[in-house]
Amino acid sequence: MKKILLLSLISLTLYSCAEKKKEPIPTREEEQSIDKKWWKEAIVYQIYPRSFQDTDGDGVGDLQGIINRLDYVKDLGVTAVWLNPIYSSPNDDNGYDVSDYRNIMSDFGTMQDFDTMLSEMHARDIKLVMDIVVNHSSDEHPWFKESRSSRDNPYRDYYHWWPAEKGAPPYRYSLFDAEGNAWKYDEKTDAYYLHYFSQKQPDLNWENPKVRQEVYDIMTFWAEKGVDGFRLDAFQFAAKDTTFPEFPEGFEKNFIQYYAMQDGLHEYLKEMNEQVLSKYDVMSVAEGAGRTLEEAHELVDADRKEINMAYAFDGVDIPKVDGYKLSTFKETFSKWDSAFADKGWISIFLSNHDQARMVSRYANDSLPYRAPSAKMLNTFILTMRGTPYCYFGDELGMTNNPKLQNIEDYQDIAAINGYKKAKSQDEDMEAFMRNLRFGSRDHGRTPMQWDASENAGFTTGNPWLPLNPNYAEINTQAEEADENSVLNHFKKLTALRKNADALIYGDYELLIPEHPQVYAYTRSLGDEQFLIVLNFSQEQTSVELEGLSSFSELKINNYSNLKKTAKTLSLAPYQAVILAKS
Structure with a gap:
């Protein structure tokens, strides 16, 4: 789960493109030796279910809405869907706080709806990749309710606890807590529990083999249903030094170095691969790709027997409210391509549910430049080596929402608690809001713009987030009718990529x-x-x-x-x- 505060995730040595070794053009025999995999050739379309299509008028998207729009998805030319969490959840972090991993959130529908959706996807040759959120659970999960009930409960070691009699636990930084401390005191057992994200997202203890087996059983449950892949949310944080040593003062400014890729993580992934991933023809990708190129290879190289694909954040960390240099963009993506030219596999993306809209961040969302610049960015994503991830609405050139002006307009916990923390620390609140208007996650979560009717055809009710007022001009109905639209340009790109091995391999x-x-x-x-x-x-x-x-x-x-x-x-x-x- 990449959060808005996860900037500058990976500190890496730049590989100068001028120094990149030029390989000879392969012969036909060499072409035939390419290790072809469906997940390398996939074009992934990410759907944020709350915002895609509502069918029951409650203002929240649902599975039936996705089912109703699958012909549209198929027509885009994409071959796989990555679906953000749809499990039972109290929605502290919009589904990334799971209370039941084997059930569907009532807002989204039922397990029967899920089974129908999966069947209808497969009937259209569309694969389904599910989010697996197991660095943490919800504090309303039965495991945590048992864990906090007493110190000798069998589930106590499913989470990280620090007894109060030992004094205050060594400081840990929380990405989502308004106070910034990842330890939360719990009166019931006079102890603190660890939460790298919100207080309602306690971290699971992966050192406990029972926890690991629970996760593998959950993944097997979904794989047996026919799910085609898993995205492991925030998983590079799962391994922790449970002696909890003191970290140096100010470590939170570079917390990735202390939180990501800790000892034990590779053993967990190898075990996961052995028990689940190797038994099914599934795609696997962990959010984050380590702290160095070497660590990224250790995650995804085939001989490691861990996961398939690196999903690095260097590219989405480039845009800044005051602009960025194209040279940085070129260096970043060329560096990753060079490092994985001969071994391993990477993802190519410019946006997701944790980012504002790509055309507003990387290019120009004002007239007359929005459409050509959105087409340009889609051209980049769909012509690079690596598996492309296309975020819903970017095929239309959807933009940041100008209605999100004041903190009261935001619903994202990262924005709300970040505001509280900044204010308590006497930060420049004008600068904070300027950055929020540019990069808030809420911008990427506003509802899909289907047509020019009321609420853009998304819902008959009150949308859970305000619609972008430009939906009257930017919507699928209008763009389907315009042969020169961003949408129809996107379809040309997917058609070209699917028929050109050179654009894949x-x-x-x-x-x-x-x-x-x-x-x-x-x-x-x-x-x-x-x-x-x-x-x-x-x-x-x-x-x-x-x-x-x-x-x-x-x-x-x-x-x-x-x-x-x-x-x-x-x-x-x-x-x-x-x-x-x-």
């Missing part, structure tokens, strides 16, 4: 790395070669590219015209072009 080579406005690269596999050129600015520009004349077949262009000579490509603001060698 091919080599990546960065071109003109010094250009301040343009990101250009090639993807090559055997005779199949593509040139992708993206203008990340609202200014017209041009580039000279060696060998440009050989890329003569225009595959995709987010403008109606292309100005190209044998050596020069002229680009309009946020223009994105894919050319192929014919």
Whole structure:
């Protein structure tokens, strides 16, 4: 569960693209030796269920709503859906506080609805990836209720407790607590329990083999139902030094170094793989990818027998309220590609449920630039090596919501408690709110914009979050009817990717790395070669590219015209072009 406060997650050594070794073009025999997997070729569409489609008028999306929209999902050209948690939960953190891992939250429907949804997905050749939230549970889970009932309860060691007679526990930083302390005193047994996130999300004790077996049994339950993959939420935090040594003062500014990838984590993942993952043809991805490239490989390299895919946050940590440099963007994604060019596998994404809208963060959500810049960002995601993750609404170019102005407008616990903490510490509250308006998770959770009718066709009731007022112009109905829309451009991209192995498995080579406005690269596999050129600015520009004349077949262009000579490509603001060698 990546939280809004998890910035600068991984401190890594940059790999200069200029130093990247150029590999020879593979022969047909070499192409056939590529380790093809369905999860490498997948195009993942992330659905935040509370915000996708409501069918019962309570203002909250539900499983029946997803079922009703599966033809739309299929038509996008995506091949898998990642669904945020739908388990029973008191909703302190919108489902990331689970009270029953084998039941469906009543807001979303029933287990029968789930079974129908899964069956209907599979009938359309769509895979389903479930969130598994097991760094912590809800404090309303039966395990925790038993654990807090007495010190000698059999479930006591399912969680981390510190007896009060030992004095105050060594300080630990909480990402979601207004006071910032991850230890919560509990009167019932005169002890403190640990919660890295909110007070209602006590951390599970993974040192306890009974806890691990409970988790493996839960995963087996869903795998037996036919689920196709698991995303392990916040799992890089699961292993802890339970002697709880003192950390240096100010460690919370770089808490990832102390919280992530602690001793024992790899043993847990190997055990999970042996007991569950290896027994099913499932995709597995843990939120976070360690603190270094080496640690990322230790998670996902096939010979490690742990998980399939790295999901690193370097890319989503780039945008800042005062802007960012394209050079940083290029270096970050080129570094990860270079490190995983020969071994392991990565995810490619610019947004998810823990981020504001990508077009508002990375590009330009104002007219007339919103549509071309949204198309440009989707072009990037769907032409890089790695499994692409596309967040719902980004296929339309949905934007941040201007209605979210004051703290009272926000519902996210990270925003609300972050505000309280900042105020208690006399921070610059104007700067805090400026950053919140730019990057709050609530921006990425506003309801899906289906049409121009009341509440955008999302609900007949009162939406759980306010709709973006631009839904009258940005909605699926309008964009389906416009052949030049962001939506129809997205469909062209997915169709191209699914029919081009070079865009999945091919080599990546960065071109003109010094250009301040343009990101250009090639993807090559055997005779199949593509040139992708993206203008990340609202200014017209041009580039000279060696060998440009050989890329003569225009595959995709987010403008109606292309100005190209044998050596020069002229680009309009946020223009994105894919050319192929014919």
